[in-house]
Each structure stands twice: as C-alpha cells, then as structure tokens.
Amino acid sequence: xxxxxxxxxxxxVYAAVMVIIVAFLLAFVSSSLKDRQDNNxxxxxxxxxxxxxxxxxxxxxxxxxxxxxITDNLLNGTELTPVPSEEFxxxxxxxxxxxxxxxxxxKLENGETKYVxxxxxAGLWGxxxxxxxxxxxxxxxxxxxxxxxxxxxxxxxEITNKKKFQxxxxxxxxxxxxxxxxxxxxxxxxxxxxxQCDGIAGATLTSNGVGAMLIGSxxxxxxxxxxx
Numbered sequence: 438x439x440x441x442x443x444x445x446x447x448x449x450v451y452a453a454v455m456v457i458i459v460a461f462l463l464a465f466v467s468s469s470l471k472d473r474q475d476n477n478x479x480x481x482x483x484x485x486x487x488x489x490x491x492x493x494x495x496x497x498x499x500x501x502x503x504x505x506x507i508t509d510n511l512l513n514g515t516e517l518t519p520v521p522s523e524e525f526x527x528x529x530x531x532x533x534x535x536x537x538x539x540x541x542x543x544k545l546e547n548g549e550t551k552y553v554x555x556x557x558x559a560g561l562w563g564x565x566x567x568x569x570x571x572x573x574x575x576x577x578x579x580x581x582x583x584x585x586x587x588x589x590x591x592x593x594x595e596i597t598n599k600k601k602f603q604x605x606x607x608x609x610x611x612x613x614x615x616x617x618x619x620x621x622x623x624x625x626x627x628x629x630x631x632x633q634c635d636g637i638a639g640a641t642l643t644s645n646g647v648g649a650m651l652i653g654s655x656x657x658x659x660x661x662x663x664x665x
C-alpha cells in the first residue's frame with residue numbers, strides 16, 4: 438500500500454528516521470575523532486605547562502620536550518610521588534578538590550630545577566586557570582602561564598598576554614616573610630613589594646579572580662614551599 442506522503446504519520450516517521458540517522462552519524466564521527474581530540478588536549482596542556490617555564494613548544498615537539506624536561510608528581514605532605522606518564526591528566530581542578538595536588542618538577546638543560554603548580558579560579562565570565570613555576574628556592578617565580586574560558590577580549594582576556602601581564606610575575610615571591618602564600622594581583626598601578634602584581638586596567642573582577650586563584654591554589658602547597 439502506498440503511503441500518503443502528505444499525512445501526519447508519514448511526516449512523523451520520516452522525521453524520526455532522519456533524527457536516528459543524523460544521531461548515528463554524529464556519534465560515529467565523534468567516536469572516530471575522539472583519540473585525535475584527546476591527543477590535542479594533552480598537547481595543549483603540556484604547552485601551557487612548558488610556557489610557565491618560558492619554553493615555547495610546537496605540536497611537533499611538545500611531547501618530546503615535555504618528556505625530556507618534566508616529571509609529574511603528587512604531593513604527599515612535603516614529599517613527592519611520581520605519577521606514571523600514562524596517567525597524565527589534562528584537568529587538575531577536580532584533582533585539587535579531591536586533595537590530589539600535582540607538582541611538576543622540571544630539570545632544565547642548564548641543570549636548574551623548577552617546580553610548576555597548577556592553579557584554578559573564577560574570572561568575570563567563567564573559569565580561569567594556569568601554571569606557576571618557581572625556582573629551586575621554592576619561592577621566587579620563574580614564570581607563569583594563564584588561560585581562560587570566556588573573559589572579554591582586550592580586557593580580562595589579557596591575562597593570557599605574556600608581555601603585558603604575565604612577565605611582571607617573574608622574580609616575584611610566592612611567600613611573604615612569615616611563610617604565608619602572598620603572591621597576588623592588585624589594582625593596576627598600585628603593586629608594591631615582592632608579592633604584588635598589577636591588575637589589568639578596566640578588568641578589575643578578572644584581575645581579582647587571578648589574585649584569589651593564586652592565593653587559594655598555591656595555599657595548598659604552603660608546607661611544600663616552606664620545606665627548603
């Protein structure tokens with residue numbers, strides 16, 4: 438029997454079949470691309486960690502550079518336990534919330550040792566995050582790398598700007614004279630002393646978010662930083 442193509446039943450059946458076909462195709466494409474997407478995410482995270490060490494890496498050499506320079510560790514009290522390379526994480530927010538604090542130990546070509554700490558917080562419009570590296574003294578900053586999800590371009594988005602914002606963190610101290618985490622961000626043009634950096638003009642809330650992120654996240658490493 439020939440189906441009436443103008444009937445409601447035909448329309449509903451046709452729409453249902455098309456939805457099923459499209460859903461299947463989307464699921465297939467997503468599944469086939471998952472390994473590539475996951476690999477790209479891993480490369481991007483490694484780039485961010487290396488950027489905090491002032492090392493620029495490309496997609497072609499990021500894995501080799503990371504493996505040559507960095508080891509991932511979990512903090513147990515003041516001691517570090519290596520994390521197997523196959524357990525590399527691409528997000529540390531949930532790790533931090535569960536009490537698992539990662540410390541990336543870097544051995545540079547010149548023989549110097551650096552420590553890199555992941556930091557997480559909230560900006561004006563969404564999550565912000567980054568990495569802070571310190572020298573072997575576990576206090577003076579060697580470099581930072583910050584990123585965001587949805588901060589305003591030209592304002593809060595400037596936290597990703599190496600020259601305009603991130604460079605000022607170099608040589609600042611994470612700890613104050615009492616051994617408390619004090620590295621923070623203050624109103625643009627008002628930074629003083631060894632622990633303060635200038636915020637971004639016109640982006641007060643994002644700047645405050647970076648300051649709170651540093652105090653809160655690095656506070657998890659206070660005992661380690663004070664254990665010389």
